[in-house]
Amino acid sequence: MSSAPQWKNPVIRWVDERLPVFTYIDHEYNQFPVPKNLNYFWNFGALAMIVLVTMVVTGIVLAMQYTPHVDYAFGSVERIMRDVNYGWLIRYIHMNGGSMFFIIVYIHIFRGLYYGSYKSPRELLWMLGVVILLLMMATAFLGYVLPWGQMSFWGATVITNLFSALPIIGEPIVTWLWGGFAVDNATLNRFFSLHYLMPFVLFAVVGLHVVALHVTGSNNPTGIEIKGPQDSVPFNPYFTAKDSVGLGVFLIFFAYFVFFAPNFFGEVDNYIEANPMQTPPHIVPEWYFLPFYAMLRAITFDVFFIPAKLLGVMVMGASIMILFIVPWLDTSKVRSARYRPVYKWLFWVLVIDCFVLGYVGAKPPEGVLVLMGQLGTAYYFLHFLVIMPIVGKLETPLPLPASISEAVSGGSANSSPSGMEKP
Amino acid sequence: MRKTVIGVAAAVLITISGQAMASGGIELPKQHWSFEGIFGTYDRGEAQRGLQVYSEVCAGCHGLSLIYYRNLMGLGYTKDQVKAFAAEYEVEDGPNDEGEMYMRPAKPSDRFVNPFPNDKAARAGNNGALPPDLSLVVEARVGGPNYLYNLMAGYVEPPAGVSVMEGMSYNAYYPGHQIAMPSPLSDEAVEYADGTKATVAQMARDVTTFLTWASEPNMEERKGMGIKVLLFLIVLTGMLIAVKKKIWADVH
Ligand code: HEM
Numbered sequence: 061m062s063s064a065p066q067w068k069n070p071v072i073r074w075v076d077e078r079l080p081v082f083t084y085i086d087h088e089y090n091q092f093p094v095p096k097n098l099n100y101f102w103n104f105g106a107l108a109m110i111v112l113v114t115m116v117v118t119g120i121v122l123a124m125q126y127t128p129h130v131d132y133a134f135g136s137v138e139r140i141m142r143d144v145n146y147g148w149l150i151r152y153i154h155m156n157g158g159s160m161f162f163i164i165v166y167i168h169i170f171r172g173l174y175y176g177s178y179k180s181p182r183e184l185l186w187m188l189g190v191v192i193l194l195l196m197m198a199t200a201f202l203g204y205v206l207p208w209g210q211m212s213f214w215g216a217t218v219i220t221n222l223f224s225a226l227p228i229i230g231e232p233i234v235t236w237l238w239g240g241f242a243v244d245n246a247t248l249n250r251f252f253s254l255h256y257l258m259p260f261v262l263f264a265v266v267g268l269h270v271v272a273l274h275v276t277g278s279n280n281p282t283g284i285e286i287k288g289p290q291d292s293v294p295f296n297p298y299f300t301a302k303d304s305v306g307l308g309v310f311l312i313f314f315a316y317f318v319f320f321a322p323n324f325f326g327e328v329d330n331y332i333e334a335n336p337m338q339t340p341p342h343i344v345p346e347w348y349f350l351p352f353y354a355m356l357r358a359i360t361f362d363v364f365f366i367p368a369k370l371l372g373v374m375v376m377g378a379s380i381m382i383l384f385i386v387p388w389l390d391t392s393k394v395r396s397a398r399y400r401p402v403y404k405w406l407f408w409v410l411v412i413d414c415f416v417l418g419y420v421g422a423k424p425p426e427g428v429l430v431l432m433g434q435l436g437t438a439y440y441f442l443h444f445l446v447i448m449p450i451v452g453k454l455e456t457p458l459p460l461p462a463s464i465s466e467a468v469s470g471g472s473a474n475s476s477p478s479g480m481e482k483p
Numbered sequence: 484m485r486k487t488v489i490g491v492a493a494a495v496l497i498t499i500s501g502q503a504m505a506s507g508g509i510e511l512p513k514q515h516w517s518f519e520g521i522f523g524t525y526d527r528g529e530a531q532r533g534l535q536v537y538s539e540v541c542a543g544c545h546g547l548s549l550i551y552y553r554n555l556m557g558l559g560y561t562k563d564q565v566k567a568f569a570a571e572y573e574v575e576d577g578p579n580d581e582g583e584m585y586m587r588p589a590k591p592s593d594r595f596v597n598p599f600p601n602d603k604a605a606r607a608g609n610n611g612a613l614p615p616d617l618s619l620v621v622e623a624r625v626g627g628p629n630y631l632y633n634l635m636a637g638y639v640e641p642p643a644g645v646s647v648m649e650g651m652s653y654n655a656y657y658p659g660h661q662i663a664m665p666s667p668l669s670d671e672a673v674e675y676a677d678g679t680k681a682t683v684a685q686m687a688r689d690v691t692t693f694l695t696w697a698s699e700p701n702m703e704e705r706k707g708m709g710i711k712v713l714l715f716l717i718v719l720t721g722m723l724i725a726v727k728k729k730i731w732a733d734v735h
Pocket of ligand 1: 112115116117118119120121122123126137151154155158161196199200201203204205206207255256258259262330
């Protein structure tokens with residue numbers, strides 16, 4: 061199936077014999093065998109890649125007019141919006157692109173959790189994904205500071221201040237991060253520098269993620285491996301076509317926000333220029349950080365000698381770090397929740413839990429919301445630390461189909477080899 | 484398919500939780516606006532009257548510093564009208580060949596002139612309160628145009644038992660209800676050039692439309708382009724679906 065192609069074009073052949081890029085592309089994106097039963101949830105990786113490229117392109121264009129200085133940053137963004145030709149378009153794409161990126165990646169992650177895509181042999185692939193999530197969060201946080209609105213400034217102040225929770229080294233670290241004794245011009249400059257750098261680091265890690273994927277191949281909704289040629293189709297044209305459909309639908313969704321509700325995901329306070337003398341009534345991060353913010357604030361009590369603030373930071377950090385060990389926390393013999401009658405429901409409870417935490421994160425921490433945040437946080441960790449290992453052991457999975465083909469046609473495993481030779 | 488539906492539902496949920504986040508505080512009665520919806524445009528009559536309200540009333544205290552006089556052509560004024568309008572204001576320019584700063588009439592390429600030379604002067608003229616620049620005020624407040632409209636029309640007698648501090652006014656829609664801006668509008672505060680009756684409600688509407696335009700002068704271009712882009716994407720996606728079906732037809 062993966063025979064080395066004979067390149068007809070002499071230039072291509074000349075290059076390929078010395079540096080086999082064309083053969084590589086042919087292998088990995090043309091012939092690459094993909095389980096034929098992937099559903100549309102398998103579109104989101106490709107979509108994330110496209111959004112990453114979009115962010116880099118629009119970001120570089122924005123940087124041509126943006127001024128990283130406390131006195132001019134806000135004004136330069138408004139200049140982009142009003143006076144630069146199509147500046148509003150570029151900025152709204154970049155601004156909403158950030159939100160799209162997280163919507164896509166969160167769906168991508170929950171897809172992995174549902175179908176057990178993190179299980180052997182895809183552990184490293186999954187862990188690289190968690191690294192990507194961390195880098196994205198850093199990038200988005202840094203970027204949000206750049207327009208230098210009220211939320212930019214106060215968000216940066218609150219989040220950088222978290223480091224001061226660390227004993228002894230906390231305060232010096234914060235001063236070092238700020239480049240001074242407050243969030244100020246030096247902070248804005250370094251944030252811009254790092255915001256420009258991070259996406260390229262992301263590219264590198266995404267590259268590794270894709271290489272790892274092409275070693276193991278894609279998981280699929282049944283969670284069973286490809287058993288023979290009848291179970292797979294070549295990536296091209298089957299998945300180029302299917303990914304294109306997903307891309308079209310996604311672009312409609314994206315364009316709706318860019319053109320008709322561009323400030324939907326934003327905070328109104330960020331249209332007020334940063335003012336260190338005036339704290340906004342309540343400081344909220346961007347929506348994609350809300351569940352984590354809720355966990356940070358859930359810890360309102362000291363435990364032994366650990367103060368609440370430090371514990372909150374640790375809990376928030378742990379909520380992401382725990383994802384790294386998910387492949388070893390899940391003890392189930394089968395991958396896909398489709399064949400796990402109990403876990404299937406617990407998965408959805410986790411999803412709801414994340415929405416609840418997001419809601420709590422958006423509200424001021426008062427009254428019953430504090431308790432909701434604490435219970436939500438407890439459940440989040442309960443899911444990974446207790447439910448995953450125990451349910452995996454106790455639950456009796458449903459019988460697995462003999463092969464992907466059988467699952468798809470519901471009949472014989474050796475149904476037709478289905479268009480493998482399609483041009 | 485079921486999974487796709489769930490995916491869409493999740494997106495909708497995110498959407499709703501976003502909306503729930505934005506509201507909060509005082510309930511704002513909604514007005515109907517010409518610029519709402521995907522086909523919305525700024526009502527030129529309202530916006531032009533709003534400019535008149537802004538320049539005759541609000542400009543005494545509030546700047547509009549992100550707007551250039553030339554931008555007014557976007558509201559349907561001719562170049563000459565804009566020139567004449569700008570020339571009513573004076574800006575500092577220079578230094579000239581003698582090294583002196585001097586005053587000259589504003590040009591279309593100038594920004595709207597601020598009423599005060601700096602924030603301190605603005606505070607000094609307003610009992611210590613700072614009248615914010617209005618260029619972005621509609622985007623910078625929860626409720627946007629509905630907030631602004633209700634704020635303008637929301638000066639009422641304080642409810643029994645509520646005492647208003649010295650130099651403050653009671654406003655039904657301002658967070659905390661005590662605002663340092665005295666009611667800026669009263670009936671017949673301006674005499675409209677087009678003969679429209681200048682009630683408080685009318686002026687509040689007009690100035691809101693004008694300031695919404697000031698917050699986002701490119702909105703019409705944005706929505707116009709958006710409709711074309713969406714139509715294109717819908718047709719494209721339809722074609723991609725057809726292609727995909729054809730390619731997958733023989734896979735079972
Ligand atoms: C991983 C990809 C990226 C993410 C998630 C991201 C995220 C963000 C976010 C959330 C904002 C704030 C938007 C706003 O409120 O206006 C922002 C602003 C900005 N970003 Fe990025 N960004 C990415 C890549 C880039 C790249 C590669 C550049 C190139 C230099 C860039 C340049 C900028 C600039 C100049 C701004 C400030 C202008 C503005 O506020 O619109 N970004 N970014």
